[in-house]
Amino acid sequence: MEKIAVIGGLGTLSGGDLFFKLLKNQQVLKNQLNYHFIFEQQPYSQINSPLYREGDIKSRKYYTYNVCKNFESKGVTRVLLPCFASHSFLEELQKEISIPIVNIFEALSKYVQSRVEKGAKIGVLTSDYVKNNQLLNSYFQDYDIVFPKAQGKLMEAIYGEQGIKHGHFDGLALEYLYEACMELNEQGCEIILPGITEISLVVEQLWKRGIPIVDVNQIYADYALMNENANPHKAFKLGILGGVGPSATVDFMSKIIQNTPAKKDQEHIKMVVEQNPQIPDRTANLVYHETDPTIAMFSTCKRLEAEGADAIAIPCNTAHAFVNSIQEHLNIPIINMLTTTAEHIREHFGLQIKVGLLATSGTIQSKVYYDVLKEFGFDVIVPDVQHQGYVMESIYGNDGVKAGYTDGNCRDNIVKAADFLIDKGAEVIILGCTELPLIFPNESDIIKDCGKIPLIDPTLVLAKKIVSMAI
Structure with missing residues (x-):
């Protein structure tokens, strides 16, 4: 079963629109027992704010990371992130998340390549942040990208008090969008791409006026369902059951560092350590039948497993007398x-x-x-x-x-x-x-x-x- 999750909150209405378009996809409707959908929207202070500062992006990073970690605990198989600006940190986020995050730029790029000849003009309606970012250039390098001149009106149409983010799908917001689209038409754009997911909420009204604009949320939903996303490359992370004894743990970590052929910090091995010297003495148990350390060792291993460790090392020889009984209850190996x-x-x-x-x-x-x-x-x-x-x-x-x-x-x-x-x-x-x-x-x-x-x-x-x- 596919368990697909949508991160809401970065655009409340557009997230809901994307979720609905996933549900009404014909592939889903014909095979409803094969899909489990999750939509999660946590309180987010900048939910309706346009991107003006670097701090706005950092807040999005923390928000998306927290939601994704929650999805990990629920066994989600892929995540949709309906926010173009947030895709600017997709690579760094993906390194810390084990679930594949479906790339909205990739979805839109594949759609354009299948319908528009290389070298053609494509119009893009997006925020200043995305406009100034290099993602558009990297995904649409074979096309001539054109932006409308009246960027202020476009932002007003999305973020203004009478804008789409506040639930206004006609009136001034729609007229400002229509003006921007007409300008792009007059410049010879064959297709208009929204780089703001809220625009999907009004594309049908723009279609009725003859605007060749695409529904990015529908494209994103269809792409996520039709394409198998390869599991993201995940850097190896070692879990260390430490404290048995404390000095040996530090010595072991030092030996890993010294024997890693790294030329910079980023080439060293990820390690998560639980230094737990309160684990009962292993020798005292084996020789004098004092407190059994098994549960303390096992619970430490489970915490390392929960931290995303790919394998566990125990820098204590005596502790290996208990490894076999622990291993069968773990999902990752203890390297003996x-x-x-x-x-x-x-x-x-x-x-x-x-x-x-x-x-x-x-x-x-x-x-x-x-x-x-x-x-x-x-x-x-x-x-x-x-x-x-x-x-x-x-x-x-x-x-x-x-x-x-x-x-x-x-x-x-x-x-x-x-x-x-x-x-x-x-x-x-x-x-x-x-x-x-x-x-x-x-x-x-x-x-x-x-x-x-x-x-x-x-x-x-x-x-x-x-x-x-x-x-």
Whole structure:
């Protein structure tokens, strides 16, 4: 089913006229069960004001954005925007809206191309703002565009107290429009195009006087119904479940930025982050059966989903013990850092290498990392009880990395654990807690007995994976 929405309020009467012309389209009347139409008009302070200032356009931007976001929540499949001036910011609006907005200039341009030979004169009745904008020139570059000289009278016919916007479809408003059309006729215009949607309300009266003016609202409605609008290009947006822990989240974002081949700000990846350090401790739940973090993680993921994220990253290794149960209730993927890390090791070191794992006791006991690595075919080495204690002290101790330390006892303890893994045959070591790479900010290897053992930073691996998805 098509769910088509019209943004009212930018021209109350013209919006209603467009909505009616959608409803009476023969295609719709023959297939009424296939269409769901929505018309929304919110209070808008400049509803009857002509465009004089840049501020007028900015207010239209905020208004149309708010209405479109409301349409997104209702599952609308395409939006009609019956306001020529508002199409001047259509491109920037479309980048922030997932629903395709049907282009009124494109509709009118296609109509003219099918009926008027190139090079012909076409008359245009529009506002000063649209007249001075380059949209008309870009869409009708193959034609000679002519405007009436009495622009003041045209504006009076639309916006004046006795104008069309105030519900007056005859009298002075109609006469001013007729004068403008006659002037364009005398200049040899083959067709007259309204660049103001309110003019559609009086075209039948102008037709009776022999004016070759088109009904732009009818053209727009027919075009919207007859043409499949391609989904707009949407820049990739990453959702980050942050706060698990806070420093790791910042580190992860920094790695995404550092690994994005951007030459300017606009080429970087969109990210929406919920830094939620109140999510219950994952290790405490897995080891000591304390508060389950699943609902807190899930609700955070749903908020990221609602913010338009295309995928979610969780810069916390231990949190991945809960990912499978959460994923089946989401509509967007969580990019699994553990699987991505295993793929990285396979690609760069092969399957015969022995993998050492430094991680929280929760990660170790849940076997979430162990199972992934085993599934890939790796031999996995983990610390014994004593050295696992050193790992936990390095992470959670009073002078551990979660407390803001990255040197001293914090580093000494994790090096002891790493040495143990190397002595047991580890050929690469995964820093399987996202805070651990903070202890080795400029190191990709650990040296023991004059040999170098590669350190695998899953945060960095995930960041590079995200970048490859986005570009």
